[in-house]
Amino acid sequence: MPNKDTYQISFAILIAILFFCFFINISLGSVSIPFKDIFNSLIGNATEQETWQHIIRNYRLPKAITAIIVGSGLGVSGLLMQTLFRNPLAGPFVLGISSGASLGVALIILGSSIFGGILGLLFISKWGIVIAASLGSFLVLLAVLAVSLKLRDTMAILIIGLMFASITAAIVSVLSYFGSAEQLQQYIFWGFGSLGNLSWEDVIVLFTIYTIGILLAISATKSLNTLLLGENYSTSLGLNIKKSRFIIIISTSLLAGTITAFTGPIAFIGLAIPHITRQVFNTSNHKILLPAVFLLGAIVMLVCDSISQLPNSDYTLPINAITSLVGAPVVIWLLVKKRKMIF
Amino acid sequence: MARKNQNIILKTKDLTIGYATKKLKTIVASDINIELKQGELVGLIGANGIGKSTLLRTLTNVQNPLEGDIFINNTALKKYAPTDLAKVMSLVLTEPVASKNLSVFELVALGRQPYTNWFGKLSKTxxxxxxxxxxxxxxxxxxxxxxxxxxxxxxxxxxIARALAQDTDLIILDEPTTHLDMYHKAYILKLLQKLAKETGKTILFSSHEIDLAIQLCDTLIVMTDTKVVSDTPCNLISKGTFETLFPKDLIAFDEKTGSFRVKK
Incomplete structure (x- = not known):
């Protein structure tokens, strides 16, 4: 069994990899910038060309920070859901939480013409989208939870999640029928997912809400460990199930909702990262898993973003496609190789 | 606290158990008066569907009694805060634990949750x-x-180790011997007997292993269609309580061996 020391070594390695990936991520892009100048601009020194500094400080740096927030946030929210629903297949996507966020955003972007004029314009601000996405994901999560209380069958919960995704898709297509071409385009681009569209102000807003979500997740560590025994055992251990469940759900919907709002739906990170982490660390203890999922999620997201940039070319692939291409095989591999996905 | 009550861990007074909806009350059993003393191994036996689980669910505060009171350490069950109850009563349920990926030590250590801080940090103790x-x-x-x-x-x-780690006066087990072979049935019940003696904890379990329970338990709670009786196994045999346990068409209780025989 790995003891404390080996965990510490693993964490040290992960942190080193994270810094490395962070630096690589910043160094790569459509404009090739020498390493020396990247380093200089990061520590505040002047670079050879003024534009390089601008590119790094106002484009690549917020994007890299967003990648870290998105990877760690979605990973943690996936972990929380897998434990709460006692289901290894749970994740923001499978349970329809991302669909909920999409629905919220669709209502704002596409529905603004229906709601009309000034009201619509008011809603369409960045904050409006954030709030709508968070609300959407929160409501879907509540609905899934309500169903999960009635049906103990975990397969049923997953099917419910898929149904919510279908309903969302249906409503979105109805809305898009009425929406203008411009609005539709805006929504579709949002749906591709992108880490690069965030200004510093956006990053700060995202970071603030994300921090609240992460802090709530940390505060739930003990309950999460207790919940590994199942709800009846947890009750017999004096755990206030309702309160813990509430905290976990708020944390998840804040994380998944806001991240989806700012970057668009990003698939498979929430599902795959917790599983990879369990394989690497061979434990279910959330005191280890939480920070490990955090680091691994950030690393994987930085790598995916670096790939999607297609270094030294002018093309950028949709980040959602990259995470799916990376994440889906991992999930299949886990199912085939390990036979069962334990959590 | 009165001296004579000191070692009574669990006590029920005119308890009626069952299910209540707005319109309908379904009484499963009534007039249940039992006392479990410190360090006793107590078996709860009865036919399928007689209400063993309902009684256990009521005693463990999962469902409310229809009437009557339950006292643990002379304090009404309802007055316990969840974390305080977790320090006097631990459970072993029939359901499997949700995560099979826990190591044995981690799982047993989770029994310490009621005593640890907000982060669940395990002290040396x-x-x-x-x-x-x-x-x-x-x-x-x-x-x-x-x-x-x-x-x-x-x-x-x-x-069972997890329940022990919870360090409670009372351990309640719901059918701890199901799915086990004959050897392990005996092993588990013998282990419970040893634990009750050595640790002074009161252990209550429901079981269908009537012959083993007769041999090992200090007290048996027998649930029949008409009443709930609690006494020592010997007294129950001489009172003929076991004959009333099941319909008489197939099996009969043999007083000499303390077990049931199929009628020829």
Missing amino acids: DLDIAHSALEQTNILELKDKKCFELSDGQLQKVM
Whole structure:
């Protein structure tokens, strides 16, 4: 069994990899910038060309920070859901939480013409989208939870999640029928997912809400460990199930909702990262898993973003496609190789 | 506290159990007056569907009694805060634990949750208690195994160790011997007997192993269609309580061997 020391070594390695990936991520892009100048601009020194500094400080740096927030946030929210629903297949996507966020955003972007004029314009601000996405994901999560209380069958919960995704898709297509071409385009681009569209102000807003979500997740560590025994055992251990469940759900919907709002739906990170982490660390203890999922999620997201940039070319692939291409095989591999996905 | 009450851990007074909806009350059993003393091994027996689970669910505060009161350590069950109740009563349920990826030690250490801080940090004392719970249940060598690697019998010992680690006056087990072979049925019940004696904890379990329960328990609670009786196994045999346990067409109780025989 790995003891404390080996965990510490693993964490040290992960942190080193994270810094490395962070630096690589910043160094790569459509404009090739020498390493020396990247380093200089990061520590505040002047670079050879003024534009390089601008590119790094106002484009690549917020994007890299967003990648870290998105990877760690979605990973943690996936972990929380897998434990709460006692289901290894749970994740923001499978349970329809991302669909909920999409629905919220669709209502704002596409529905603004229906709601009309000034009201619509008011809603369409960045904050409006954030709030709508968070609300959407929160409501879907509540609905899934309500169903999960009635049906103990975990397969049923997953099917419910898929149904919510279908309903969302249906409503979105109805809305898009009425929406203008411009609005539709805006929504579709949002749906591709992108880490690069965030200004510093956006990053700060995202970071603030994300921090609240992460802090709530940390505060739930003990309950999460207790919940590994199942709800009846947890009750017999004096755990206030309702309160813990509430905290976990708020944390998840804040994380998944806001991240989806700012970057668009990003698939498979929430599902795959917790599983990879369990394989690497061979434990279910959330005191280890939480920070490990955090680091691994950030690393994987930085790598995916670096790939999607297609270094030294002018093309950028949709980040959602990259995470799916990376994440889906991992999930299949886990199912085939390990036979069962334990959590 | 009166001296004579001091060692009564669990007591029910005119308890009626069952299910209540707005319109309908379904009474499962009534006039239940039982007293469980410190360090006793108590078996709860009765036919399928007679209400053993309902009684256990009521005693463990999962469902409310229709009438009457339950006292644990002379305090009404309803007055316990959840964390305080977790310090006087621990459970071993029939359901499997949700995560099979826990190691045995981690699972047993989770029994210390009511005593740890907000982060669930295990102190030296917590670790020691978890360790000795493993020793008492003879599973120290399984410490680092994952739960999915264990047999049913081993897993049941782990669950008992977890309840021990919770360090409560009362341990309640719901059918701890189901799914086990004959040897392990006897092993588990014998282990419970040893634990009750050595640790002074009161252990209540429901079971269908009537002959084993007669041999090992200090007290038996027998649920029949008409009443709930609690007494020592010997007294129950001489009172003929076991004859009333089942319909008489197939099996009969043999007083000499203390077991049921199929009618020829």
